[in-house]
Amino acid sequence: MSLISIEFLCFCLVLVLLFYLIKGPYQWIILLVASIAFYCFCGPKYIVYILVTATTVYFTARGIEGFSKKRDAYLADHKETLGREEKKAYKADIKSRQKRLLFLCILLNVGILATLKYLDFGIAYFNYYRLMLTGNTNLVLQPMLILPLGISFYTFQSLGYVIDVYYGKVKAERQYFRFLLFVSFFPQIIQGPISRFADLEPQLFTPKRFETERIKSGLYRILFGLFKKLVIADRLSAYVTRTAAFREDYKGIYLLLCIFFYAFQIYGDFSGGIDVAIGTAELFGIRLTDNFERPFFSKSIAEYWRRWHITLGTWFRDYIFYPLSVNKRVLNLGKWCRSHLGEGVGKRVPIYLPMIAVWALTGMWHGSESKYIVWGLCNCFFLILGTEAEPFSARIMEKLHLRNDMFVMKCYRIFKTFWLMSFLRVFDFVKTPRDGFCMIRDAFIKWDTFDWHEVYTTLLFPKEEVIVAFVAIILLTVVSLIQRKGRIADRLLKKSPWIQYSTLAAFALLILIFGSYGLGYDAQSFIYMNF
Amino acid sequence: MEELREILEGIHPEVDYDSETGLIDRRIFDSFDVITLVGELMDHFDVEITAEQMVPDHFNSMQAIWSLLEELMEE
Known part of the structure; x- marks a missing residue:
């Protein structure tokens, strides 16, 4: 059932009626039943995937919180007897257990997503290169997997929740079915937005009046x-x-x-x-x-990406970019670069390396073909270029007596950003990265033939x-x-x-x-x- | 606190850090600035800032950053 269909309109009408007739604390059950029904209408056999994600994430979050409670209770009981170092070691031990649990959950769910999204693509590449390099014509059959509805969106939303529980930002949901509603809430299942538990949870369960x-x-x-x-x-x-x-x-x-x-x-x-x-x-x-x-x-491109698909951008920022940027190995690499390659390089490494990773992942998130990775890395390239060129463009503007707050400059910057981002979008609808670059090149020639x-x-x-x-x-x-x-x-x-x-x-x-x-x-x- | 002010002014000299309470919320600091700041803080104050501490509340004002630093230095 599409969001744009008569069926969906009727579905919503009936639902609104039921939702406000029921009133009180059980309204969320209507939403849960509706969400599951909506998912089943769209493809009943795929419900198992969303249930696997919801269940594994639910139990992982409970497990992580269980460890935290155990730690707090132990530390409270042994407040007087444990020394500072012992407390630290105990906390580190619990943290590492929580981390292992979280890692397994992420591995499983990202594994499901990656298999469904990239297996066919990987096999196609394998067949192609094997044929090219060895001449072997025995093709490995592609299973032609179909992506369950909204899998990228609900997987990211669920993983965001369990990471937040691990960070201690939110408490783990106790009731499984309440959590299932958070994962499967039907209006956002098809293409987002990717909600945060702290924002959505209180709203889902508060009784509403018409x-x-x-x-x-x-x-x-x-x-x-x-x-x-x-x-x-x-x-x-x-x-x-x-x-x-x-x-x-x-x-x-x-x-x-x-x-x-x-x-x-x-x-x-x-x-x-x-x-x-x-x-x-x-x-x-x-x-x-x-x-x-x-x-x-x-x-600017940076501003564009703060205003386009905001929930995916903030997801990548909070759960990939920040953890990578403050990761000890990345910071140590930055320090090494600082002492061996200079202050400038050392400062940039902890920012640019995670950025490249985030944009490659953003590209992969959009699709399995190489054109999406090229698209992501092109975005990253222009973001870095924009940052690096800032002092240079500031000097030029100063010489030309221009300021960024001038109307003409605002229009120019909007125009420039719009067209740059539009050109990069070409990779969405062409077949290969080469086609994309050719199309961009061809857009600048033979204007008189129009x-x-x-x-x-x-x-x-x-x-x-x-x-x-x-x-x-x-x-x-x-x-x-x-x-x-x-x-x-x-x-x-x-x-x-x-x-x-x-x-x-x-x-x-x-x-x-x-x-x-x-x-x-x-x-x-x-x-x-x-x- | 003065050392912190110097670091902050190195990133955005135009901001009045005594009164500003929305460095993140009002998008004065973007993620580049935050990572630069975190790197500087870790170097200068010899503390470890982890991903879980990367929340707007910790970086919205000079006072909030200072409180985070105090908390980390106590550990």
């Missing part, structure tokens, strides 16, 4: 998400798919247009899906973490579609600009009911008229669902 304002706010969010997905993303995908398929026949502005459209397609698709997820959760009084903060208005007529006819993207696409992109940009000063939904809720309901109706009408759905369209697949 509030019209909250329902309206949720509906605004859902409709805006549908607008992004159906009017923008699915419309633009037609042009992007065809141009990418005939990439070698098109150069210059055709490709620039494709790259520009893809930037909005992926944004509309992903953030639209997230809006639907957040809006749906809001119908049940649950506010999920925002995953986007108007990323196309970022003035003809709108070709777009309307051969590329099957009629004039009306082009106009609607551009108007929708402008509308999205305007809305994003307005949202600088806060959520539009919050402001609308302060207006008269007449304005509120007309806006809802207008948005619904806009989607019905201009949305890309029906025969020939596939609104079911979100791009990030495959990640």
Whole structure:
């Protein structure tokens, strides 16, 4: 069942009704049953994977907390008899047991994810290189594994929780089924956001009363998400798919247009899906973490990545980047570099090495093909370049009497960041990294060959579609600009009911008229669902 | 505390560390700055800062960082 379907709409309607009829402390059970039912609707045989993750993480967290309690009790009982060093040694022993438990849990769950995601890819590579190097034509059969729905998202969310328990940031959940709801909460299962236990848990289990304002706010969010997905993303995908398929026949502005459209397609698709997820959760009084903060208005790549897929970025920062950066081995390597290669290199090593690892992993998270790793490392390269070039660009700006807070400079930086990130996105829809680099190169040649007529006819993207696409992109940009000063939904809720309901109706009408759905369209697949 | 102030001013000299309480929350320090700071703190104060201590509350103000350092130096 897709988030964008009549079935999902009916599912939510029934659920909202039940949820507010039941009232009180048992509302979460409705959400749990609904989440499991939703998962089963999407593919019942894959439920075993999510149950394995939930169960192993649940027991690991309980085990880790058990060790902490044991340690505290032992230290309290032997407060007087144990010396400082003995206490330290005991704490270290418990910590190492907890670490082993955590390691096993991570290994198991990352192992499941990696096997499902990369086994086919690994076998394909193995077959290819064996054929090339030895001429052996006996192919190892690929099991053609299918990824269970949302596995990357729920695995990361669950591992984030168990690491937080290990760090002592949150307490382990005692009730298994409550924890299962945290892992499987249906609005976010398809493509996030990746929630933190400390944020989501209290909301899931607090009894909610029916509030019209909250329902309206949720509906605004859902409709805006549908607008992004159906009017923008699915419309633009037609042009992007065809141009990418005939990439070698098109150069210059055709490709620039494709790259520009893809930037909005992926944004509309992903953030639209997230809006639907957040809006749906809001119908049940649950506010999920925002995953986007108007990323196309970022003035640097670093800022862009703080505003795009925020929950994945902060996940990698907290659970990969920071632990690697403060890891003793990495710090010692930094010290070694400082004494052998100079202060500058030594200072950078503990930052850049984890960064390269994080970006390689981010790339791998997006997919098993090598193009995703190239994409991740390209992002890392430009981030490092941006940091290293900062003193140089500051000197140039000083000479030219320019300041970063000048309007013209802000526009230039936004323009530069937008196009750089859009060019890097090319790796998403090409087959190989080489194709990606070729496409970027080809976008800068033969600009004079562009003809709108070709777009309307051969590329099957009629004039009306082009106009609607551009108007929708402008509308999205305007809305994003307005949202600088806060959520539009919050402001609308302060207006008269007449304005509120007309806006809802207008948005619904806009989607019905201009949305890309029906025969020939596939609104079911979100791009990030495959990640 | 003065040594800490010097380290902080080496990273972001423009910040008023006496009054600022949102170094992380207001995104004055990004993850680069935090890692640079942690490296400097570990070197200067001979303490070990682990991943579990990498939470915004510990780095939002000079006072918070100092409290973390005091706690670590006591251990």
